[in-house]
Amino acid sequence: MESKFQQLEFRELMSIPVRNGIYKSKEFHGRGCKIVNMGELFSYSRLNTSIEMKRVELSEKECATSLLNTGDLIFARRSLTAEGAGKCSLIVNADDLTTFESSIIRVRLNQKIANPAYYYYLFNSNYGKWLLSTILRQTAVSGITGSDLNKLIVPNPPRTIQDSISKLLSSLDDKIAINQKINCDLEQMSQTLFKSWFVDFDPVIDNALDAGNSIPEALQSRAELRQKVRNSADFKPLPADIRALFPAEFEETELGWVPKGWITTSFNDLIELIGGGTPKTSVEEYWNGDIPWFSVVDAPNESDVYVLTTEKNITTEGLNNSSAKLLRKGTTIISARGTVGKCAMVAVPMAMNQSCYGVIGKNNISDEYVYFQLKNTVQTLQQMGHGSVFNTITRDTFKNIKVPFCDEELTKSYSLLVKNYFSKILNNNYQNIALTNLRDTLLPKLISGELSLEDLPDLIKQTEAA
Template identity: 45%
Template sequence: MTDLVEPIYGGLPDNWSLTTIKELVLSCDADIQTGPFGTMLHAESYVPSGTPVVAVKHLGDNRLLHEDLPRISPDDCERLSRYALCEGDIVFGRKGAVERRAYIKSSEEGWLQGSDCIRVRFNRNNISPKYISYVLGSSAYRKWIERNAQGATMPSLNQEIIGRIPLPIPPLPEQRAIARILGSLDDKIELNRRMNETLEAIARAIFKSWFVDFDPVRAKAEGREPAGMDAETAGLFPDSFEETELGLVPKGWRVGSFEETIELIGGGTPKTSNPEYWNGDIPWFSIVDAPRNGDVFVIDTMKMITKRGIEDSSARLLPRGTTIISARGTIGKCALVGVEMAMNQSCYGIRGKDNRGNYFTFFAVRNLVSELQRSTHGSVFDTITRETFIRVKSIIVPFELTQKFDEKISSFMERIIMNLQESKNLIAIRDFLLPKLISGELVNDCSVAKEVI
């Protein structure tokens, strides 16, 4: 049946085969499992601590996203054991972002696939799951899945569609070699991601210590020197508290509207029907471009617009260091602008007034997200408006301290953006090599690919 497989990867070497996941299932080299029915796994079954359950929202680019994972008890885990994931499984989403998939790592073995997922498991004696996971990241595959997914409004997948996915299969040693080459790039990208998480956590901890827990004030009130702080910075903190509507705050600081401390910037969308406005060199931010919490910055976007698109719309260029917050739909997602860009009208750009630090403003906004969400407007769906920022109360921190905070964490934040840029370059190299490797173009000389790395 190989001659019926759509040849989306171009010509292949003679010793390669072109097959489908269905053919691999029939030859016992693969197995497909749809997640449990919704009646088998209810939201009320989730517990604070237990086995994670993977939903479509947890599928990233060949990896699982570990944020907000629901969990189930040992009893439910045993009852649903047929849906347990193993290292090397590849998990697809049944609805929504059907081009995404996740390769299950050893540390994720035993987690459960949710009802909106489909997993494929391969016979490792003949197939390298890691190799297959990279094939499923190729532009040829992405175009194929977009054409074949069902549903104009909400694309969806099922076992039949997944069974028809075309796969180029080289001999097993070559599969493993290709996976090793691409995996070395992913390892570097993952290392940068973990480093960014650590750096962001340090910066966030300093913000919390200074401006939420008021540790320097408490230290001075007890006659101690604030830890990890030079004398000039320590001198900017008072040594006592006073009562306010928000509770005890450092003496001399006051409570006011958060809107007092910030400048709000609106966004816009150039007419999508005019090609002169799109595919330019100006990044255009929308909610899909929001970074993971650890990455903080956004340096690249899915869509780009032109200078003409800026001029003929309400979109504005946001300078580096501007905070972006999503205001409609998925509200409260935050990002720091890493390169000059525009954004759509579902977001606000935020800059501090009176020389308040850019990094301080970002962490202050993120610290108030829950309060902003509680104060949203909208009869149909929640929306953050300018009125929301006026109604939300916050502690007005002296601008000199916000600048000192920025100085304190600037090296961490600059390292984060450097790591992001390096990862962006590594992704470009990976995506350049990927089609050449899975089409067999570089298979006879993998050293060329290693030299590129």
């Protein structure tokens, strides 16, 4: 990609020389300032140091030379994959004292002539990734060096143009981040309500307290917490018709104390499991169709709930000539092998590979109930394995998980209450896809100078108003 802008060696834009991160032995870990590891670099393209991180103790000299400032660029110095080497992130906020580990290179630009956000977007464009590939060194692992990074020839438009481009692209990323935060809050609210009803049995405790019934000793601490919530000024009781769906007493079962009248059953008895499949990769007619085909790489962020698009698509012919099945909207997919326990709800009809199960409720048990009960089951499996990663999920796994169950009507009442939350999450996901596509379309054209901001007056106005 040719750039219409002035070209300079990258080192000419830096205020101080590039620096590799620090290595500290184990006795210095667990206290001191935060440290950005490769996990944070790859998880957060625009990194705010207020997030939780590991900590490491630094000397005064190390503090003077190896801390991160707002506006610093950090690059992955090495990676197990060629695609990971050179990964660039921007420190958007460094309020907390934070350093960076030895596999990371820090670049601090002279902000009189270089806007860090502009160069962050440059190195995350296809052109920037190509530039980084020209200095990639292949040894035992893929990597780049600070000295090679210095010599890269990069475009250097006037600072005012850098600022305008960065403002436009950052506004799109900001809107994406806001939608993701809203999704996180909505998913958490839905999950909290599920736990309140189906795990902690708060409405049963409410009914028991109002009826003057005794609370089992094992549930006393929960009842005390619940009473504090009920006494708070902003407490809003459930509507009477929903509370009437819950009993006012508990009974002891093999699972402990559960609402009186609820059954203790295998989770497998509540759901229908659907297997997946892979069309023959050697048959071209089976692939690149219009049916999304899910594998674990397509799993969304937990808070985004829904999977809308997939890396690979299959054709109707591929579906009909394999064990893959078309899943209806609302089906929950859980990864059963490899990366185990990832859950996603299907937003559009799609198929999936054989490393996953599709899960729907029997007898009209609601989709949202199944989704959260499945996530709760994953947590149970992890606890049974003492927090370790379990290797596979089979049909027997679901048979061995026991859950207390109410009835279909209560699951529908739950879904009616969270339906608007899920709808908003889905709408935000679609909006983020549109915003991401717009950003990725504009990015290379703006970076190269092929497209000027004067060509985008309406979008600029929207950005300034945001």
